[in-house]
Amino acid sequence: MNQVKHKVSFVNRFLNIVEKAGNRLPDPSILFFLLCAGLIVLSWLISLFGVSVKNPGTGKTVEVTSLISREGFGKILSESVKNFSEFPALGLVLAVMLGIGVAEKTGYFDKLMILIVNKTSKKVIVPIIIFVGIVGNAAGDAAPIVLPPLTALVFIKLGYHPIAGLAMAYASALGAFAANISLGMSDALVYAFTKPAAEIIDKDIHLNVAMNWYFIAASSFILLPVIYFVSMKIVIPRLGKYEVEGEAAISVQENEISTKENKALKFANISFLVVLAILLALSIPENGWLRNAETGSLIEKSPLMDGVGIVILIVFFVPGFVYGVVSGKIKNTKDLGKMLTESMATMGSFIVIVFFAAQLLAYLEWSNLGVVISVKGAELLQGQNGITVIIGLIILSSIINLLIGSASAKWAILAPIFIPMFMLLGYHPAFTQMIYRIGDSITNPITPMMPYLPLLLSYAQKYDKNMKLGTLLSSLMPYSIVLGIVWPIVIIIWFLLGLQLGPGGDIFYHK
Template identity: 65%
Template structure:
């Protein structure tokens, strides 16, 4: 590496160290939301002193900010705290989905599926195949950013490329493309969990659903694939150069080797199980009087059991292959083992449940005090007349910046949704668009945020091939992906917006 490159890397490393230092000083997300509750209580007291009022956009009535630090406010806290938590709209959806995803992950189905697909891909298509697997891998929970990078590193050695280029590409694909997928999954449910109550701050009549971004996230896969491939072949691989295997102690992880005959059989039947479930759902949905359709209109989208129960359907799509694979590989021998696996899957959601408890209080405070409506109306007045393209870029950029300081996706959207959703609704933008803008901003900075818990693991992988590898050098291989995603993805959604195409079923652009 040249002296000039070292200097640039050093400056970049100092910047990232500064971001990491600031981010590390932030409290745990649950404590952060508790502090926001305290801050909101104080703010409502201060604002109420000035008799601030606005006209409610839904009812047309004049509303004033109510003081939480009052007798009525204390009564509200005691009466509503548990109800706010237990009635948090999408909490059940997320937890139910985790049962299916958790079994598929804990049984080893996701891990071995990734290994099989990579090993079976034709040599000429191996790099694009890995990118696609990475992008689609967000449906597999933690499997993609953990399993795919070391597997790709070994594949890159066989192809004559530097293994760290493989690590960077796999990591950037799985996390940079986090908001893109051909099917719905946990990320859709997690964002919807905070979008739904934020929408209710302004209107109880706006219809939204888990699948309202589906068309766009599926189309994004097609757009991101060539972008990531181009960066890999034009920048990352040439920059790292050739790899001398004699300079590193390479230990082959058995989990990334080709599959045993038993694993292949288990995967085959697990995949058949998923296909059978999918075909069964399609066949059930075809009849005009299907129980999956709206009983009155026959629609499969508008207030139809198919989309109202989409979480249960996704649960089955993951649960069935996970169960088949687990039983065939003897990961659970009886119902007690299965029960423990289900419990382990749910235990991984502990931090999310804690965050939801405090986030539900934040939403409850904003709604009871009318502060959410006031912020939305006043903010909309300030932004009134702004071009839609300007707002799109602004929301994406702000989301990307906040992602550099807060790693938890649910914590970020729990913080931003009550502000962005109502404000843009009053400007005429549907929650589906605002949610998608956040998801893009959150994804594009994922590869380089120091707050991502997988980054230290990636650095450890990289040091197997270069013991002198530092965080700044690793991030310099990841930065090109963030740059290209920050250009391509916003341009894509701006074109989509200007063409007026719905983002998904029920995911219109405007109110």
């Protein structure tokens, strides 16, 4: 019998190569261990040539120092725990996760999304779903897991293909990952690596978690019509009509809200508004408790900015807790304790990465390699205009995103290189961080390294048993392409206008 050979498309071939390359990479924690070991050896090799540069921060000449020495070995052995325990923002990230974890574990995020979609008028349902997807990254895993199957059912009712709904919801939640109207876990995660990287050049630099807030909030409203356009003009027409055959892929009952859950949502949402009202009452008055007691500033050295981790914790914890109590998910302190514990358990990989990332940053400082790489890299980029720099870093981070799924792992590698380098070129860490976040987001819908992609494929196969990964990615690709054009243009316009990216988040850096 002759076997029929199916021609593999270019997209499939490309993504197969990416997937194989990504799968060959070691686990992120092992990758960082290898980077640490490699850096130790590299410090020894470069020190043999007496490489030195002038530190622009201190004005002193620094020379690469070998870590393979008695002094280096002593530091590695005696200060490893200190490097880890004093890693900036580690406590902030874990604190934020406590609040978000309770809201996620009780089911508050899931049911809130279902309620919004179910209660929305058909005339505005598609834009609302996109908006929920964009702001849903603050809800942890809820948006890319819950929203796609829910949107597929809505699309069937609207007469659209359900797979178009899956693609739109998935792209909204992940393609616009760096956009949001509120601060959340992603802001805390990138800040955790940006701050120590900036301190390589300037020990006294003042940074905060909210330094990208203005831009990410504006992006939420700018990207909404962009995703809507791609959906209505490209993806939905391409997939055509859908003929319902047999049972619906996902039971409607799974997306219904019981009377008890509806009551719990009502009280939880009220508690959320009460928390916001209290925060505003403590922030708006000139003598508000969340302002700097001496200057009255709400940004510089204020309890609001310095305690932003606890603020985010409370904002998410209170409605999550209220929902859990009223819905019966939290019956006693043991239930609450279990949820808090499970929330921390999900941060295990992050904690391991931070341990090795902390050592990597310390090795860069002890060996002076961090300063040397930054100065030499800045010299190579000297004379390049800001637009070239923006596009270059976006392309680099978007390509790396195709190979490494962990957002924290990617930025932990790139931040110690590009944050100091761009500071020497005159760009603020907030600006560099935002450029990276854009590149890291736009290829999220199509990266095979994203753990949600196999789940999305399983959703799609319930509507089309013959659905393959390449076919699914062909519906996601238009989002990455258009976002990859529009979002860089937005940051370039922001750059040309010289607008602040957020509180204390300037475009340019001045020592």
